[in-house]
Amino acid sequence: AKPRIVVLFGGRSTEHGISCVTGGSVLAAVDREKYDVVPVGITRDGQWVLESGDLERLKIKDRQTPTVDGSLPPVTLTQAEDGSELVVHEAAGPRSLGHVDAVFPLLHGPWGEDGTLQGQLEMAGVRYVGAGVLASAVSMDKGFMKVALTAAGVPTMPSIVVTAREWARDAAACRARSEELGYPLFVKPARGGSSIGISKVHDASEVDAAITTAMEHDPRVLVEGFAAGVREIECGVLQLPDGELRTSLPAEIRIGGDHEFYDFEAKYLPGEHTEIDCPAKVEDELLDRMQELAKKTFDAVACEGLARVDFFVFPDGSLVVNELNTMPGFTPSSMYPQMWGASGIDYTELVDLLIQQALSRGTDLR
Ligand code: ATP
Ligand code: MG
Ligand code: MG
Ligand code: MG
Structure with a gap:
């Protein structure tokens, strides 16, 4: 039998839409002669669904990225005797899609690129593309x-980490530590991507807004010297x-x-x-x-x-x-x-x- 490959995309992070576009592209490119391909989406709230594989839908249209459709049938990756299998949950009852040989996790950002998903795959005993738990995290x-x-x-560029706890307790000390790096500064959510939540800070008047913006994405914020x-x-x-x-x-x-x-x-x-x-x-x-x-x-x-x-x-x-x-x-x-x-x-x-x-x-x- 051909190896069964799950192409996994979407996910809970802010990069959900970009991941869907990637999912569509990879689905179009995997060799169907060689592999049995199953498209699986993860909705913005973390539900796994069996995707239709409709490639037209997984494209940027009018500057809008696609999303995973939560009304599709839910699926779970469960541990089986010889590794893991995908089970689709339908009105008629659960239906096994059979053994999974590898997952291609095309997910960016937290709950996808950060080791959490990789841990889930390790626990289910399934191979996957890319970095493992530690490297991802x-x-x-x-x-x-x-x-x-x-x-x-x-x-690397010199930097400090400011946590939400430190910021709440003593923002002035955080500002002073940041300032030591000199202006301009780059302020980033520690766990992010696609430049979301990142600001360039030109002077002291912009520090607070930049840290607050980054903290909307992650309680851990990196303040970095400008290259x-x-x-x-x-x-x-x-x-x-x-x-x-x-x-x-x-x-x-x-x-x-x-x-x-x-x-x-x-x-x-x-x-x-x-x-x-x-x-x-x-x-x-x-x-x-x-x-x-x-x-x-x-x-x-x-x-x-x-x-x-x-x-x-x-x-x-x-x-x-x-x-x-x-x-x-x-x-x-x-x-x-x-x-x-x-x-x-x-x-x-x-x-x-x-x-x-x-x-x-x-x-x-x-
Ligand atoms: P990606 O989408 O590549 O995962 P990201 O969200 O992880 O991006 P970074 O790559 O850290 O973010 O930064 C985004 C961009 O901001 C960089 O590509 C670069 O243009 C600019 N940038 C980031 N840090 C600095 C810096 N210290 N000095 C100058 N420019 C910077
Ligand atoms: Mg980058
Ligand atoms: Mg990055
Ligand atoms: Mg990234």
Whole structure:
């Protein structure tokens, strides 16, 4: 029998809509000759449903992203004798879809990219694409990601974490600690993505609003020094089915117009002002250093499967890792697949390699 692959998308985070778009793209790309594909959506409130797989619905229309439809039949992933199986709950009673060989969790942000879902999959005894529990959790929290990267000798921007408890107890002390980093500052929800909740703070008058905004998304907030005059370049890491790591050619993001940084709109609703150079125009020496540092970053958080490592390149050529995303944007026009396209691996093959890598894993500690 063909391996049964669950393509999982949607989810409880603010990146629900983007995840649905990705889900649609991957569903369109998985080789049906080779795999038995089951689309499963997670609604905004966490309900798992058997999706129709109607690809037209899973597209951005009128600048609106799609959502998972909660009226579809609920499904559960349950532990079976030989791993796990999907059970659909219908009026006529529960119906098993049978054994699941691997899950492709195309979820971004908390409850998807942060180890919680990965833990659920581990408990159910099913293989899955991408980072495990620890790597997902560490990489999702920008504060802890920096602890791991710093310990491994990977350079990052100086930063502090402000928690809601500290902010409520002594905001003045939090402001003073932030100010030591110097203006401008970047203020981010510790566990976020797609630039949601992120502000650039130009002076002291903007600090409170930025922290309050970030705290609407996460009680843990990262306040970070500004990387001035940098180029923003990203690099893909892919773990092949034999376990080896491959790095892609990098891509550069050039922001212009009224966008001060790579914000949500510049990412997903690009106008005339966001330009992507894929591959980035970089000298061989910088390329080598970047690819080495991308692998080192991947290993520093014990990542698996895939990651997109985002760099700042300073005018003197020095590199800083802004962050690593364990489930980067994955539509055909997203940076990660684009970088692999430029490196000789097209979208269909990329999806296949990731599934093969997941299938090659055990369900024991690895
Ligand atoms: P993603 O969608 O890649 O997961 P994210 O929400 O995790 O993004 P970041 O990548 O940390 O957020 O930041 C978003 C953008 O803000 C960056 O791509 C960059 O343009 C800008 N930025 C973030 N931190 C800094 C900084 N310290 N200095 C200058 N620009 C920054
Ligand atoms: Mg990120
Ligand atoms: Mg992200
Ligand atoms: Mg980023």
